[in-house]
Amino acid sequence: MMSGTSIQKLPEAMKGTVVTTSLLLALTICGRAGAQEGYAMRCNGATDYLEADAYSDAINDFTMEAWIHPAAPHEVDRNPGDLLAGMHGQRYAIYPTHGTAAWGAGHAGAGFSAGTNGISVYEHAEDYMPAVLTWEGSINGWAHVAVVYRNRTPMLYINGTLVKTGAPSTQAYIHPSGGNSRERRWMMGGIGGGPYGYFQGAIDNVRIWRVARTAEEIGAGMNSEPAASAALMLNYDMNRTGEGRGLEVSNAANGRFTGITVGTAVTPVFEPVTRTHRQTGPAPGIAGDVHRPDASQSGETGDRVSGIDASAAGTATLGQCRPNPCRDGADIDFEIPTEGHVRLSLFDAAGREIATLVDEERGSGRHTVHVDGTQISSNGTYLYRLVWKGAVITRTMTVAR
Numbered sequence: 001m002m003s004g005t006s007i008q009k010l011p012e013a014m015k016g017t018v019v020t021t022s023l024l025l026a027l028t029i030c031g032r033a034g035a036q037e038g039y040a041m042r043c044n045g046a047t048d049y050l051e052a053d054a055y056s057d058a059i060n061d062f063t064m065e066a067w068i069h070p071a072a073p074h075e076v077d078r079n080p081g082d083l084l085a086g087m088h089g090q091r092y093a094i095y096p097t098h099g100t101a102a103w104g105a106g107h108a109g110a111g112f113s114a115g116t117n118g119i120s121v122y123e124h125a126e127d128y129m130p131a132v133l134t135w136e137g138s139i140n141g142w143a144h145v146a147v148v149y150r151n152r153t154p155m156l157y158i159n160g161t162l163v164k165t166g167a168p169s170t171q172a173y174i175h176p177s178g179g180n181s182r183e184r185r186w187m188m189g190g191i192g193g194g195p196y197g198y199f200q201g202a203i204d205n206v207r208i209w210r211v212a213r214t215a216e217e218i219g220a221g222m223n224s225e226p227a228a229s230a231a232l233m234l235n236y237d238m239n240r241t242g243e244g245r246g247l248e249v250s251n252a253a254n255g256r257f258t259g260i261t262v263g264t265a266v267t268p269v270f271e272p273v274t275r276t277h278r279q280t281g282p283a284p285g286i287a288g289d290v291h292r293p294d295a296s297q298s299g300e301t302g303d304r305v306s307g308i309d310a311s312a313a314g315t316a317t318l319g320q321c322r323p324n325p326c327r328d329g330a331d332i333d334f335e336i337p338t339e340g341h342v343r344l345s346l347f348d349a350a351g352r353e354i355a356t357l358v359d360e361e362r363g364s365g366r367h368t369v370h371v372d373g374t375q376i377s378s379n380g381t382y383l384y385r386l387v388w389k390g391a392v393i394t395r396t397m398t399v400a401r
Contacts, residue, residue, distance in 0.1 A: 038204075038237060038238070038239040038272075038273065039204075039238050039239050039270045039271060039272060039273060040067070040069070040202040040203060040204035040238050040270070040271060040273040041191075041192065041202065041203050041204070041238045041249075041261070041268050041269075041270055042201070042202045042267075042268060042269045042270070042271050043192045043193065043198060043199045043200060043201060043202070043203065043263075043267075043268055044198070044200065044263065044264070044267050044268070045071070045072060045091065045193075045198050045199065045200025045201075046198055046200075047198065047262070047263045047264050047267065048192050048193070048198060048199075048261065048262070048263035048264075048267050048268040049095065049179075049189055049190045049191060049192035049193045049194065049198065049199075049261070049262055049263070049268075050179065050190050050191040050192055050206075050236065050249060050259050050260070050261050050262070050268075051179045051190045051259055051260050051261075051262060052178035052179030052190050052191060052234055052236075052258065052259050057175075057210065057233075058175060058176055058208075058209075058210035058211075058233065059173050059174070059175060060149060060151060060152045060173060060174055061149060061150055061151065061210075061211060061212040062148075062149050062174075062175070062176045062208070062209060062210055062211065062212065063146060063147070063148045063149075063176075063207075063208070063209040063211065063212060063213040063218075064094055064110070064111070064112070064146070064147045064176050064177070064206075064207075064208050064209075065144065065145065065146035065147070065157075065205075065206070065207050065208075065209075065213075065218065065222065066093055066094070066144075066145055066191075066203055066204065066205060066206040066207070067142055067143070067144050067145075067203070067204040067205045067222075067275065068093055068114050068139075068142070068143060068144075068145055068199075068201060068202070068203055068204075069141060069142045069143075069201045069202040069203075069273075070091070070114050070115050070116045070139055070199070070200065070201040071116070071200045071201035071202075072091065072115055072116060072200040072201070073115040073116050073117040074089065074090050074091040074113045074114065074115030074117065074118070074120065074197070075088065075089025075090060076117065076118060076120065076134055076136055077089075077120060077130075077131040077134065078131075078134060079131075080130055080131065080132070080167075081130075082130060082131075083127065083128050083129065083130050084127070084128075084129055084130075085122075085129065085130055085131050086113070086122040086124065086129035086130065086131060086196060086197075087129055087196045088196065088197075089197065090113040090120070090122070090196055090197030091113050091114060091115050091193065091197050091198060091199045091200055091201075092111055092112070092113050092122075092189070092192070092193045092194060092196070092197050092198065092199055093111075093112055093113065093114045093145070093191070093192065093193075093199045093203055094111040094112055094147075094176075094177055094178075094190075094191055094206070095111050095177060095179075095189035095190055095191075095192075095193050095194035095196075095197075096108075096109045096110055096111030096122050096123060096124035096129070096177050097109025097111070097124060097175065097177040097178075097189075098124050098125065098126075099123075099124060099125040099171070099173070099174075099175060100125045100126035100128075101126075102175075103173065103175065105126075106171060106172040106173055107125065107171065107172070107173045107174075107175065108123040108124055108125040108128065108169065108171040108173070108174055108175070109123065109124045109125075109174075109175050109176070109177040110122070110123050110124075110132075110147065110149060110154070110174050110175065110176060110177060111124070111177045112145065112147050113197060113199075114139070114145065114199065114201075115139075115200075116138060116139055116140065117136060117137070117138060117139075118134065118135050118136040118137050118138075118139070119134075119135045119137075119139075119145055119156060119158070120133070120134045120135075121133040121134075121147055121154050121156065121166065123169060123171060123174065124177075125171060128171070129196070132154055132166050132167070132169060133154045133155075133156055133164055133165075133166035134164075135156050135158070135163055135164045137158075142273075142275050143158055143159060144157075144158070144159050144160065144218075144222045145157070145158060146160075146213065146218045146222075148212050148213055148218075149169075149174055149176075149212060150212040151168070152168045152169040152171070152174050153165065153166065153167070153168045153169070153394070154166040154169070157215060157218050159222075160215060160218050160219030160222060161215070161219075162215055165392040167347060167352075167353070167385075168347070168383060168394075170352070176208045176210075176233070177190075178190065178191070178208055178233070178234050179191060179259070190259075190262075191203065191206050191236065191259075192268070202271065202273065203238070204237070204238050204273060205222075205235075205236070205237055205238070206234065206235075206236040206238075207226065207232065207234060207235050207236075208232075208233045208234040209231050209232055209233060210230075210231050210233050211231045225237075234258075236249060236258075236259065238270060242270060243266060243267065243268065243269045243270060244263075244265060244266050244267070245261060245262060245263050245264060245265055245266075245267070246260060246261065247260070247261045247268070247270070248260055249261065315336075315337045315391070316334070316335065316336050316337070316386065316388045316389070316391040316393060317334060317335045317393070318332070318333075318334045318384075318386040318393040318394075318395055319332065319333035319334065319335075319395075320395060321371070321384070321395070321397045324397060324398055325398040325399065325400040326371075326376070326397065326398070326399055326400075327373075327399070327400065327401055328372075328373040328401075329370060329371055329372045329373050329376070330370075330371050330376075330397060331368050331369070331370050331371075332344070332357070332368070332369045332370075332371060332384060333366060333367070333368050333369075334366075334367055334369075334386050335365065335366045335367070336362065336364055336365070336367075336388050336389075337364055338364050339361065339362065339363045339364050340361065340362070340388055340389050341360070341361050341362075341388070341389075342358050342359075342360065342361070342362045342367075342386065342387070342388050343356070343358060343359050343386070343387040343388075344356075344357040344358035344359075344369060344384065344385070344386050344387075345357065345384065345385050345387075346371065346375060346376075346382060346383070346384050347382065347383040347384070347385065348380075348382060348383075349380055349381045349382065349383075354375065354382075355371075355375045357369045357371065357384070371384075371397070376397070376399045378399065379399050379400055379401055380398075380399060381396055381397070381398055381399075382396065382397040382398075382399065383395070383396055383397070384396075384397060
């Protein structure tokens with residue numbers, strides 16, 4: 001627990017690199033000190049959070065990003081079937097809104113929990129708070145985290161690089177989370193946590209966009225102040241100095257009062273912070289090998305990617321199934337430029353994995369896999385996904401009998 005009676009200098013945070021060891025991806029902050037960044041909100045892990053004044057109106061395609069400096073681990077929930085996993089052991093940097101209460105049946109709010117041992121994305125609705133994506137790694141300093149939803153599918157970027165993609169959400173409508181608990185007291189949370197867990201450490205530059213940002217946009221913008229944009233919903237730079245419950249925080253997007261901190265009588269604390277500014281442009285790659293997917297350890301459906309080959313995403317290809325729509329079966333073509341482990345999975349419309357079509361080493365070149373009628377027994381839309389060396393490609397298949 002920190003003292004709330006003085007402003008303390010945060011450790012000098014430095015440029016991030018990632019090193020993989022077995023199935024653990026270690027993110028180590030190292031290098032030289034950077035320029036003065038202003039202030040960051042330091043959360044005590046028990047009571048501190050920021051109530052945002054704007055309510056999120058984005059649906060299914062959005063981005064939540066922040067610089068974080070975690071000071072304690074969070075509980076890693078690897079079982080996607082545990083629908084209430086997010087109710088304990090978490091340290092929410094952005095607390096997921098209760099979607100059913102906020103928007104109605106079929107809606108869920110998304111947020112993320114972060115610790116020194118990794119990042120977990122959660123969705124929240126009535127009797128529903130599962131981990132929909134988990135990334136395990138050691139975060140030992142400042143790191144930039146972006147959670148992007150594109151067509152209900154969560155993706156996690158660390159320091160501008162994609163490190164994990166989850167399965168499509170089982171909920172029909174997903175929203176980013178910001179707070180607004182003053183108007184809806186049932187939520188009681190926001191940036192920094194809520195009743196099912198509070199972040200411990202420092203948070204800065206929290207931005208919520210009503211669009212799914214690309215890797216290039218994330219990498220180029222995480223070290224600079226964004227230009228005015230209708231797509232930018234929230235932009236908290238945490239640059240108001242002072243401490244104690246009730247501190248007003250301005251939204252840099254429009255300069256007006258948009259939030260108030262909540263905590264004990266002397267927390268949260270806003271502290272001076274330094275970080276190294278990395279050059280804008282393409283995000284750096286992540287060092288290390290890509291390891292075989294391990295369904296028993298993954299927070300999703302067995303697509304644990306422990307390293308990224310920065311050249312992979314643009315070189316693997318996944319073809320449209322033939323025929324489409326199909327009746328009693330279909331053929332799926334994929335092509336990889338070099339040999340490596342391939343996982344090709346089939347999902348139903350709710351995002352549940354119903355078949356593993358390929359899970360083995362494959363040589364370079366073009367491959368064809370047949371899906372038979374027993375695997376697609378019902379009419380409707382199915383998804384099939386290829387995972388190879390960091391490339392994650394998803395396509396749809398329609399069954400009509």
